[in-house]
Amino acid sequence: MGKGANLDYDEESQDIQDDVKTLKWSEIRQKKWIVINNNVYDVSKFSKKHPGGETLLNNNVGQDATDAFTSFHKDMNKVEKYLKALKIGKVVAESDINQKEERKDELHKDFQQLRKLADKMNLFKPSPWFYSLHFLQLIVLDLIGTYLIYKSGYENWFSYFIAVACLVTTQAQAGWLQHDLGHLSVFKSTKMNHFAHRVVIGAIMGFSADWWNSRHFKHHAKPNAIKKDPDIRFSYFYLLGKKLPEEVGKKKKGWLPYNLQQFYFFFTLPPSLIPILSAAETAIYLTRRKKFYEMMWIGIFSIRWYFMFVPILGIFATIKLLFLVRFFQSYWFIWSTQMSHLPMEVDYDQDLSWFRTQLITTCNVEQSAFNDWVSGHLNFQIEHHLFPTMPRHNLYKIAPHVKQLCEKYGIEYQCKTMSQATFDIYNCLKESGEIWYEAYNM
Template sequence: MRSCDFAVILTNTLSFLDIRIFEREELSKSLQAYKDGNQDEKKYMTIDNKVYDITDFIPDHPGGEQVISTHIGKDATDVFHAMHPESAYEMLANCYVGDLAPEKSNVQRTKAQQNSKAFAQEIRDLRDKLQAEGYFEGSTLFYIYKVLSTLAICATGLTMLYFGGHSTAVVFGAAVVVGLFWQQCGWLAHDFGHHQVSNDHDKNDLLVIFLGCFCQGFSLSWWKNKHNTHHASTNVSGHDPDIDTAPILLWDEFATANFYGSLEDNPGRISRFIAEHVLPYQSRYYFFILGFARFSWALQSLSYSFNQGALNKSARINWMERSMLVSHWVLFTAWNILFVGSITNMIMFFVVSQAVTGYALAFVFAMNHNGMPVITQEQAEDMEFYEIQVITGRAVSLSPLGDWFFGGLNYQIEHHVFPDMPRHSLPKVKPMIKSICKKYNIHYHDTGMIQGTIEVLKTLDVVQRLCEKFSKKVF
């Protein structure tokens, strides 16, 4: 039985309750009330033409409050099916309050909207077909190999320190190796976090805690809160946290206008200095700050875990996260102190390993979506989920070594269309997605690594010129 069929059966069993038909205008009012900050209004969303009251459920959403809030008053059908395990369908049924009224026959859609709907339906049909053919089944052998080979990278780096910690050259090499290990741990934690490997939610989380929290030093809850929202509202201004990098970097005209607009009345000295003398030169310091990305995310993870707690409110997960994060830094520091021969080399090992991971992670992340179209929340409301995923993503064609370095995220469009599909299936699905995009004239952007980097830098250059203009206007 398909999960969506199970959900239908569950919701139909509740028909004896106070179930009613919801007009579409009522959903629009729910969205507008949320935008206006009216906390007293009911918060609804629709999935498969059924209406769910999520007012009381939002704080308890296992994926975080932020991600579910991006779809208040909207149709969340595709994003729900793409990002939830089977266990979520029974929980969903508890919020069921009625059915969505049929769309009025006199509703006029533009050709673009009609095309987007037809495209989305074909992607849904493809998903059903691929599920039946086993494309969503993770290969146990593949992931055993990936876990063991990744841990072998760590063992290599630590062995280098153990036997050669007295040599500056060996310590430097070990720092590079450990940095690559952390990057590869990130890709594996990402796979397990998306439930690509197993249908067992708890097993996936345990592997994320081991690979992400203990091995890499990143909090499971911090990552899920951020990453789930990114998938639900990819490159949507004001919703996607991955493009909300002000005041370090600005990626689009919306973020630029918001940032400089916030400084018009009472700018602080630091904010004004950044606005006038830093952001107008962001393409020049872009590569420099990538090296700090890993350490910044690690600090954010610690802060989130000890201040916010576990995303699913589980005391057990919270304890495990915190203990693993602390263990990561204790063991990393102890190995550095015990086996590196001098203070200078200890500092070098710390700095180089952090910087290598920062570059290795952030370079891939930037290639995924930065420099691609950023859309407003209003535009997103008129677009189908699958179209947004395609037009905001950048596919990067690489060699097998490049695929390894990118952790399969160079198949970014396929990953965003089918986030729970294991990475070893993505290359097989790429031609299918491209073919459907071509059929409906949906832009599928496929490029090389060098060209993708140039596109990112060109975007930074365009926005920094805009920053210069805003700076003159505001100050």
């Protein structure tokens, strides 16, 4: 949430401390309430109204969600209005708290200090020049691609190839921009971020902002958590980590030869994710929820592509062009994002601290001009997960301080070369497949 993210009582509220109901963690977990800054909130009814979705909120019930809460929200005044109506008490101080919980609390306090440091360094302040130039490249590349199609169509295959490359790059880079807008890190105004998000992901890319937010925030809140992170919900096709492959293997289940998934993964998920799976999921999401406003933005994309390419290529050739662009865009997306997550720990939600959770489930890729551009600065995946609302051009500035905190608590900070990160996708799939195979054949 950045600035002003402190919900503790002030001196006046301390006078009524005796009237505040105190609750034990055992009761909080049983009732499935949420704790933020030691205050307890009953979100059972509010969860259906939560902008991030009911599932996102329910994934954090019975836990201390302070760091997740402060990391996702920017408009503190608006959020506090909802919190006041939901508050039911405070967490009682338990004398039998173990050493592990004390260490967790100490890490939480240090991470809050790190957030304050980032705030003092103005790292949550976006650069208008950076994002203006980023948006300009989308327009330029899209115009070049369109011009080349109009100039030669299919007649000149080299020109057509360059046109496709321009259009693919437009879509990939638009993906990074919509990602920033979805995290409210481009404009100071939340409303402006939301509006621009729909323009980019809807009119330029042909997908839904609501669908993306619903899916992506669940991933951020519980990365690589089995049954909670939608980005790893494809156990019918692939098995990740060490625990799930062993469980599935012992149950003698196996839809596919998972011991070969390191080979068929690269020919199945990357080419199908955006052109098929994401498109189908978006359509189902919008239809079931009757999101007509979101459909309008996707309609603008369809109309735009129709008038840009159908007059010169025809309807079927335009559909083929779109599929081809999405095909290569999908490889780009998978390669840039999953090398930072798939090789990391995949397990059930352990209710660890926010800081530790992000460090064991994400890794970085070395900084360079190319790596920054091609991945949309998601080569700083660790810092992005710790500070989702921080503009990506500032992530490298907080990285040294994150490393220091990791050293203090003995937490591994992984930063790989691009080649090593790519090979690790193969290696982790191979290891998980072997675990399943051994358990299956016991």
